[in-house]
Amino acid sequence: MSRRRIAGRLAAVFAGALVLVGVVAGTAAARNPGAGTDHLSSYSSAEGHLAYQVHVPPSWRPDRSMPVMVAIHGCGMTGYGLNSMKSMTRFDDLADREGFLVVYPTQSLLRNGFLCWNSLSPDHQDRDRGEPELIAGAIRQVVERYGADPTRVHVAGASSGAGTAVILAATYPDLIATATSVAGGEYRFHRAEHDLDTVTPVDTAYLALEAMGPRARQVPLIVVQGDQDDVVPPFMAERLVRQWLVLGALIETGQPDVDTTPDEVERVEPPGAYPYTRTSHRVPGQASIDSYLVEGMGHTWSGPRASGTFTDRAGPDLTSIIWEFASERPLR
Template sequence: MPDRRSIGRLTAWFAAALAPLVLAAVPAAAAPEPEPAAGRDVRGSYSSSQGTVDYQVHLPASWRPDRPMPVVMAVHGCGMTGYGLNSMKSLTRFDDLADREGFVVVYPTQSLLRNLKLCWNSLSPEHQDRGRGEPELLAGTIRQVVDEFGADPARVHVAGASSGAGAAVILGATYPDLVATVTSVAGGEYGFHTAQDRLDTVSPADTARLALAAMGPRARQVPLLVVQGDQDEVVPPVMAQRLVQQWLVLGELITTGGTEVDPAADDVERVEPAAGHPYTRSSFRRGATAIDSYLIEGQGHAWSGPEAGGLFADREGPDLSEIVWRFASTRPLGAVGP
């Protein structure tokens, strides 16, 4: 009969032999998702006979000169900068999204020499035409960035807030051959540059004709994303409704030459998150026309997102940067579809 020391040695041998089998049977804890590597920022400027605009480019760590990436140009509103204090960069946090998804971000910044309030002059007729004023400067910036960093010219998207939203819409009308999609956050329609008391005398169909004339032979139905807070006291919600109507009529003018459109959305979805502002998304799909409109309840004149920073940030609303990228990323220049 084995003694206790023999039994102890035998037990230890079995334990050592079985340990690898037991460990293999226990599922390993899932490794946390690695954070995407941070990219880098590059300063630049573009100059022409129309003036100079300074900008900052954010390149994700995955950027390579031989790997054409999409571009998102983020255009700030009044009282802001592109990449300094109270900037579009900190408001949108596009850099974080770009590092994760793989696209280039451009932040143009307005000059005090053109506007003392740092607004883009989107309400001025001098800045609503192709080839002159701020549209030329922003378009030139896009071309320069695409060329310098080997970006994909078919995937250039412009998103603006407030006066920057007006500039983005103007680019959609004046450079539809350059801009794949447009996002307007708290902005208005192309060609509407007069006082609000003319809302009853100038219709979206009137300004749609102006937009068609601005497009000229390059006319196409540029996909449009519209975002508006229902408590905005700077840009009233009716301006978002007019912009949607203008773009619907513009699509009809391009397709048939007519102006009669059905104003009803093709799909409406109301979202009530557990925390934060409820919102309604209305989608319009008419042939090549693609318009999504978000009305955010309880939001004022702001850009929303959980990490948004600055004077015009609302952290209780949906992540607008994610929404912009989701809308834009599937719609390269000239694409037709939902």
């Protein structure tokens, strides 16, 4: 599927929501951190300006080094305003119970008129450039300001934000402990979109390895895909899993040969909810990869309390699944 076609579908799906989205304008000067509050802040560099919000759980203390979850929204959304990643995921509720910080970056209309992250653009796929640099800079700012644990920084993204989460894992493996892609695709997919048969996940795995450079490390990954997604089709999830498996082999052995047989396949049929299949790869010496194929789900985030335009409460509780996976896998 071409980038033009994907962009066209995104425009059709999200244009209506843009009417409802209030652009989060301006940022507040950094306030003193306080437990049980939300703080607006921003990060600026030669690459531009990024507004974000930090949710600080009630259990936060200056001497308690907490994990960080960075939640990256999709097209037609904001991080913490109307139709937000904040309300969609309800990460704040879980953070208050489990004790971690949540960061919600918000895309600027100046960079994308549909509020998509530019994850298909080569200008935003490298370390120290574009949106990856801005989000990484914001993460470092949060870690320093709140005394967070730099070995437990996790990213989770939806749609275009999923693409950005994978880009961060490939370009900042020294910063990102785990990554989650919900309805996203592989790193450097734009190289393959016009000729999927010729440019394989093996080819893009080499590009991911090049992006990692001397910091090469396979980042543990969750891939979530609805089988009824007509914006990001299911083959994108399959390619991402394949890319990450090959990347792990390249990092460990220098060769792209890898056994793609999963270590575990579990089918779950919750009463009154969508069935889904979890496929797990636990390759010795490599990172964990869990993929979820949800039957009946479209281009949405799922969970029993999910709220917003692009949600489906009949799917699995992704927020809890993501945190359970991330909390067991610090950066080593």
